[in-house]
Amino acid sequence: MFKSLMKSKKNHSFWQSLVIRLPFGWLLAFFLVPFLIVLKISLSQTAIAQPPYAPTFDLAAGWRGVQTFFAGLSLDNYRFLGTDPLYILSYMKSLQIAAFSTLLLLIIGYPIAYAITRLPRRAQAILVVLVILPFWTSFLIRIYAWMNILQHDGPLNQLLLALHIVREPPSWLSTDTAVYIGIVYSYLPFMVLPLYATLEKLDEQLLEAAADLGCPRWKRFWLVTLPLSAPGVVAGALLCFIPIVGEFVIPDLLGGSRTSMIGQTIWMEFFANKDWPTAAAVAVVLVCLLVTAIVIFQNHAMRGSERD
Amino acid sequence: MHAGDSGSEFVKRGAERPTFGKRGFAPWTDRTAQPLLRIQALRKRFGGFTAVDQLSLDVYQGEFFALLGPSGCGKTTLLRMIAGFERPDSGRILLDGVDLAPVPPHRRPVNMMFQNYALFPHLNVEANIAFGLKQEGMPKARIAERVADMLALVKLEGLGRRKPHELSGGQRQRVALARSLAKRPRVLLLDEPMAALDKKLRGETQFELMELQRQLGLTFIIVTHDQSEAMTVADRIAVMDRGRLMQVAPPKDIYERPNSCWVADFIGEVNLFEGRVGADADSVEGTAFGRLRVGRKIDVEPQGRVWVAVRPEKMRITPAAPERQASVENCATATVVDIGYLGDLSIYRLRTEAGVEIRAAIANTGRSADQAIGWDDRVWLSFAPEAAIVLTR
């Protein structure tokens, strides 16, 4: 209605075109172009120069410059990724950690989200705020808090020793366990909130109907609640899995040095090895992986909604 | 009306216009009268769907006009085109003889009361009512006066500082009405104004709305899908279906003299009998009810196809054959299939020998007289020739 009004006015005014062009131009310049540059550099060769890659675009040389530029591009970096097990292992590790911690988050987050929906309205609102609140404190601080707790003579080990659960204090830091703890801690709100949102909308009468038809309590949960919360599960999983794959800070501060996650690999290639083309190639492959994952999740969500 | 001086001024200015009482108000019968709003061959399509199709209509100053039809018939689209929210594909809308096409909605001298009221949630009642006046650049003191008048008019004095969410549904409806009336529009458009009210409140509000319209002497166009609402409030009703006007007439004519089977069936209940015009031009032969005599000559050649419509309340049920044996027409035996008791009247569903289902409504005037007829009784059905409406389409 309003749209048709806007359109019908033939003079798309100066202000109206500005509303589109300003953010559009900004994103083109600072999102699309940078990504195209990454793509281009991933096809370039490492060079001991500034910037440390070749070929560079030489506009002064005109058409010849363009030709030599394209002739200089190659897929060598991608071939290199395929041959060096370091990268494959790194990708595998990222996917594995992301998958397993998403599962952990589901197992931990579901009972919490479910319990919140059982509370009176006012208490629900307060708990939702309580769940969101840690998200507003710095990510770095929250990971650092766990460094405090997990260190060799930290509170956790002191507690375990005091309770005689362990005789020797175990090392927590620099292990995958610590990474999982850090991830679950950091991403829990992202899992609980979408789950809560779907569970909260669930029509209580459906459960009453199931009970009326002779369905016992646990079966009601299994046959009604769980299937109907599937959209929340998919949303929560998507919201956690995707960023965990590219996670850098958590594995860097809590994890070990044996195999790094892919975010760390990019960081290393870039800052330590100064190998920009390889870092760019690793990044491009990671984007492709994530796009694939999102498409799979989306398909799942679509099929789920068709079933409804 | 306990409004202040300025309040009565507001009302009086409206009342100077040529409508006081409604008795004898029928400008549409006056060939010399100039319509206030003329709609000419208006057409609007949304994609492949034609919402309004070649529609022409005149509305007169001081008229309470109702657009009635099933949902999706295009009545709201028509209203929104008058307000300027939709652009017609073709045709014209003239107000006081001026084409509204180039006038944007915010410059049109018409105001709309929205179905969901569309009260600004961030403004209190006073600010909502004052909104339109501020856009006009009216001086502050006069705005305050006018707002006070409007609050008095809709009997919401003392609630001016409340926010919309602090009001009941009925109060919100009044604020919406006051806001759309504050600018004294040439035409007030009301989009299902009572749809959100409960039934009892709706009834009261209908009469208040009529009263208000009469006092102010403004022109109201109301969109509704509720036929009893349209019948109650309107001077004239336009019945719409699939973007077309089916009939435009005062409520009584719409009911007593529908121009088509569709209108007869849409407004109230009706029994329809298809048949052919008899040789003597005031009878219809070959209907499921036998040979029917109608009250006047039918303007169709003999053997032409027509329908006879009889309202259920015009049907008579008697345990024995009707006394006036002379009229063997308009009379048949039937079995009572079902009785619905509604308090003021009872609805009978009957089946004739020929297997045709007929509805009859009998007013429960006596207390037990009608109890004589019960389920499965064989009874006589009849109706007076004058009760029959002959329809040609």
Next chain:
Amino acid sequence: MRKFSPLNLAAIILGVGFLYLPIAILVIYSFNASRLVAVWGGWSIQWYAELAADAPLLDSAFISLRVALISATAATLLGTLAALALVRFGRFRGKLLFAAMIYAPLVMPEVITGLSMLLLFVAVAIDRGFWTVIIAHTTMAMCFVAVIVQSRLIDFDMSLEEAAMDLGASPARTFLAVTLPLILPAIVAAWMLAFALSLDDLVIASFTTGPGATTLPIRIYSEVRLGVKPEMNAVCSIMVGVVGIAVIAASLLTKVGGARGTPAQA
């Protein structure tokens, strides 16, 4: 029917405990007089006192605040425009690309966003520093802003705008008097999120920063990489306190605002 079982209670207590205990421990340890984390040396505020003398750290905090203020404001402006363009302008050329560019940064790993930004700045030979961090943060945050404001605009009851126009307000006036006040809560929330994201960001800032523009997270990161330090406990506790106060203040403000409504006048 809705029953609250002991199992539900346990889930909530464990969940909330898990979320808040680490932060509580961090704050408690920041008052530990002992330099050794394992040893409780009594209460002390010495680490806070030392912070006050740590000029580079204070410098970083100041830089971070300025970056967050500027980038959050710019991101809110650009993101709100983007949301308006997406919701209100019907179809326009490149809309699909535009929408894709709004959503893509939300799922893009920070490492890649940072890397691509850095490569852009190198390619066009811009010296990295304060302003490049701001550009990077603005780009990332504007997408979050756009999504938040967009959802509010989609829910927006169009009949309110029609009512305003019907009552004589021009489109521009309608926007200022009706639309803007009603989407303002979403815009404010989006600004706060953009501010928090900027203040929080380590990875993108690490890629796009240059000499003289070390943000607080970068400083903290370089300090804590090698192990826990009591001064850092104090820094983090202060940040937690500031965020806590800000969130409580914001929620109180919205509550007051909700009760009275924004006194916006046409």
